[in-house]
Every structure is written in structure tokens, then in C-alpha cells.
Amino acid sequence: MIIVGCARVGKSALLKQMVCRKSLTEAEIMAGFAEKDNDRSKDMKEKEFEVGDDCIVVLEVWDAVGYDGASITSQFYRESVGIIFLYDSTRSDTLEELQPFEDQCKKFLNFEAATCFLAANKIDDENSDAQNITFGKARAKRENYAAFHQVSAMRGDNVEAMFQQMAESLLASYKEGDIQPVRHRDSVIVLNSTSSNPRRKTNCDKC
DSSP: OEEEOSTTSSHHHHHHHHHHOSOOOHHHHHTTHHHHTTSOEEEEEEEEEEETTTEEEEEEEEEEETOOTTTSOHHHHHTOSEEEEEEETTOTHHHHTTHHHHHHHHHHTOGGGSEEEEEEEOTTSTTOOHHHHHHHHHHHHHTTOSEEEEOOTTTOTTHHHHHHHHHHHHHHHHHTTSSEEEEEETTEEEEEOOOSSOOOOOOGGGO
């Protein structure tokens, strides 16, 4: 799965928070930006999530560092089964600037073929605007996102729960035949979003 959004919304911090599960300092969040700012790169982390009593879902999460919505490659979308569209709750423009990412997803993947979450980051910031949260919820319903989340990549609020829901949603999609295995390795099933007529599941009435 991938995390997309415009610059400085907290994509790299969210990826770090998924793994570290602790409050991050500003220095920890900024670490790595210096080496990536002048070059496009893709950072990846893996994390295991227990789903039910007998299943472990390993999320392979990619952060497109330095890429804008028009320059992420088609393969980057096509190989994804889950996408988190991230914006900054302190900046209303970052929500509208998700449009190119949504357009690219619809062009290369078919928005309906992946489990797509919309997430408002930096809810711990004193400048977080309740109106930006409201606009995000409305957009999630309008664009038929599977879920809307309010998170703090710095403090960790709701981050674990969001990725846990993603793991559960992807496993459910696999069991229902919406996403198919591309290869098997021992007890491991590797998934890719290959369904041509997926059934969209949304729980956004819970937003």
C-alpha cells in the first residue's frame, strides 16, 4: 500500500509512527528529509497486524517522498491494494491538493479497486482547524472513500487503529474475491489489486 499527499503533510512521519509507535520529536520527523528533499525517492516499511485468531497481515507501506500527484508512476498505483490519502488539518489547501493524486489513482488503478482511506493529520497541532476536518469528512463521503481518519503522526493518535483497519479491510477484500493473489510462498499470500469489477465497500457513514 502507499501513502500519498502533497509536501509536508506528514507522510514520512506517519510511516515512522506506524513502526515506532511512540511520540516523535520534531528532529525525528525531519530526519531523512535533508537527504530526500533534493531527490525523489520511495521509502518502505513493513508492519505485522494480527487479524482474528489465526491470521497475520503484513502491510508493506510505501511513502512517495518528493513526488507530486502528476509524477507518481502508474506502476506505483497499479501494484497497490491500499492507499492512504493524507492531508494537513492545519492547511485547507492540502485537502484540495489531493485532487491530482485521486485523478492518477482513478486513471491507473481504478479508484474502486483499492481500499482508499482519507486521513487528516496533525490533529494535535494547536492550529488544527475543525472546519478542515469537516471538509475532509464531506470529501470522504463524496468521493466514496472506505474510511476517514483523524490522526497525529507526531503523537501517534489513531495511527495504529487506522493501519489495523486497513489490514482488516484488505483481508476482507481478499476473502470476498475483490483482490487476488499474485504469488504464494509457503504460508504467505502476496496480493495485488487485479479485480476488474470490484465491489466497493464503504463504512464512511461512520465518519
